[in-house]
Amino acid sequence: MVELRKRLEDSRPILADGAMGTFLSQLGNDISICPENLNLSNPRALHEVAKAYHSAGAEILQTNTFGGSPIRLREYDLDSKTKEINRVAVESVRNIVGTSAYITGSIGPCGQHLLPFGDLDPESFKESCRLQMSALVEGGVDAFSIETVMDVEEAVLALQVAREAAPHVVRIVSAAFLKNPNGFFTSFGNSLRETVQRFYDEGAEVVGANCGEGMTGMIDIARELRSICTLPLIIRPNAGLPEVDNRITVWNEAPGEFAGGVKELLDVGIKIIGGCCGTTPEHIRKAKSVIDEHQH
Amino acid sequence: MDLIQRLALCVERGKVDRNFPYPPDMKDSDGASELTTLLLETGESANSILKRGLMVGMDTVGAKFANGQAFIPELLVAAKAMNAAMVHLKPYFESGEAKHRGSIVIGTIQGDLHDIGKNIVGMVLKGAGWNVIDLGSNVSADKFITALRDNNCKLAALSALLTTTMLNMESVVGEIKGAITGSMVFIGGAPLSNEFSDKIDADGYFPDPHTFSKYLSTLNT
Structure with a gap:
């Protein structure tokens, strides 16, 4: 398998995996308190997820480390285990896929707000990032996936740390945009254009969107991104919006509907397509057939 | 603009105190903390400061948030400014001189x-x-x-x-x-x-x- 940077240069799209948290939950794991703790308590669950998405055709698999920063793990008194939690997350996936798939290390928002809006100083945040990223690198990630970005400043600092600490690791950044009457914005009020520009300036190699919207909203976001940005793009929609049915949370965008949207994303020229909350290996398998058909 | 209107504006814009760096266009001016002290010194009641100052500021930024014209950071700094003012009002609420809505x-x-x-x-x-x-x-x-x-x-x-x-x-x-x-x-x-x-x-x-x-x-x- 060629290096991920090379793979990004060729013309073929890349299929990524679907949801981690909601799929772990569907498999019967309790993720209501610190989903990352599972990496230590039950790494078999990670094997199961990796196997399911890999056999569905995903070429990129993400780690169970969304909340794996020491700042976030501290809420559960697990910050002393940052290294282990992140390293094991990568190794568990690698054990399953070997070098037949790329592994991206998930890095979600740290859960606190930077100064002056919150009380978190930028240096403490960077240190937290550094610890998580170095553990992911030790585990052997191909890329960092700085995802569900709500505050662009936080992602900018994360990109700076990534460039300094591990320049060989590919930098993928995707924000969670929500639609309001003036367009798409993050919950911190960063417009889509401003967000992409800042990511580009800070050395992001792939930019895009995940979570926030279902497929319909994501197609609009994808078109807007394509019109303003020359970098490879990533789009990972939710399977619609969550609803509760008989005490179970369900996402009503079926794999078939999801796959219909995938075709439009390919027409727009999206490089990496995967799923976020509520998507399953079945969504990814259906997306794979659409991608294969599109290539012929 | 009188003092209490300035206080409402400081809460709305998130100007906590004189040293607070945000918002940049209000640099080096008094913030919610100083203005609340000044108002108390001039004899304004804690109830009036809460209702005509803090609540007006929070209401404005809250309405903007609901309309998609303000976002989480604006709410966070507005709340910081309000809390800085409330520190000075706390004794009046504790003594019963000023009353909460519920x-x-x-x-x-x-x-x-x-x-x-x-x-x-x-x-x-x-x-x-x-x-x-x-x-x-x-x-x-x-x-x-x-x-x-x-x-x-x-x-x-x-x-x-x-x-x-x-x-x-x-x-x-x-x-x-x-x-x-x-x-x-x-x-x-x-x-x-x-x-x-x-x-x-x-x-x-x-x-x-x-x-x-x-x-x-x-x-x-």
Whole structure:
């Protein structure tokens, strides 16, 4: 398998995996308190997820480390285990896929707000990032996936740390945009254009969107991104919006509907397509057939 | 612009005190903290400062947030400015000279440690003149019931961020309403909806803190 940077240069799209948290939950794991703790308590669950998405055709698999920063793990008194939690997350996936798939290390928002809006100083945040990223690198990630970005400043600092600490690791950044009457914005009020520009300036190699919207909203976001940005793009929609049915949370965008949207994303020229909350290996398998058909 | 209007503006814009670096266009001017002290020195009552200054500022930024013209950072700094002012007003509320609009107990549901949304709701309600009893995150039905009893309060607001923990709401709502006659329990959080609120027999779902605050102001408490 060629290096991920090379793979990004060729013309073929890349299929990524679907949801981690909601799929772990569907498999019967309790993720209501610190989903990352599972990496230590039950790494078999990670094997199961990796196997399911890999056999569905995903070429990129993400780690169970969304909340794996020491700042976030501290809420559960697990910050002393940052290294282990992140390293094991990568190794568990690698054990399953070997070098037949790329592994991206998930890095979600740290859960606190930077100064002056919150009380978190930028240096403490960077240190937290550094610890998580170095553990992911030790585990052997191909890329960092700085995802569900709500505050662009936080992602900018994360990109700076990534460039300094591990320049060989590919930098993928995707924000969670929500639609309001003036367009798409993050919950911190960063417009889509401003967000992409800042990511580009800070050395992001792939930019895009995940979570926030279902497929319909994501197609609009994808078109807007394509019109303003020359970098490879990533789009990972939710399977619609969550609803509760008989005490179970369900996402009503079926794999078939999801796959219909995938075709439009390919027409727009999206490089990496995967799923976020509520998507399953079945969504990814259906997306794979659409991608294969599109290539012929 | 008189002092109290300037205070309202400082809260709306998030100018905490003279040294606070935000917003950049208000650099080196007095903030909510200094203006509150000045107002008290000139004989303005704590009640009037709360109602004509802090509540006006929070209401303006809250309305902008509900309309998509302001975002989370603007709410966070507005709340910081309001809290800086409240430090000076606290003794007047403790002595009974100034009065809150009423009390409300808030917390994130059992099993859920996310508290950003709940904190923002708490800040906006404080800014609207409520005495907010914040129980933090991962709060059980028993804790809610005890706090409601201890504070002789009938209003509770529950938050959930996770689609897994929102399912704990039904039993907590039921237990609170069973234990405290006449209590009202409201819910909020990203995955929730009006339909969900109806389904679990809560007294209402609110998509943003401003709408919630407006609704509470219509209640006779």
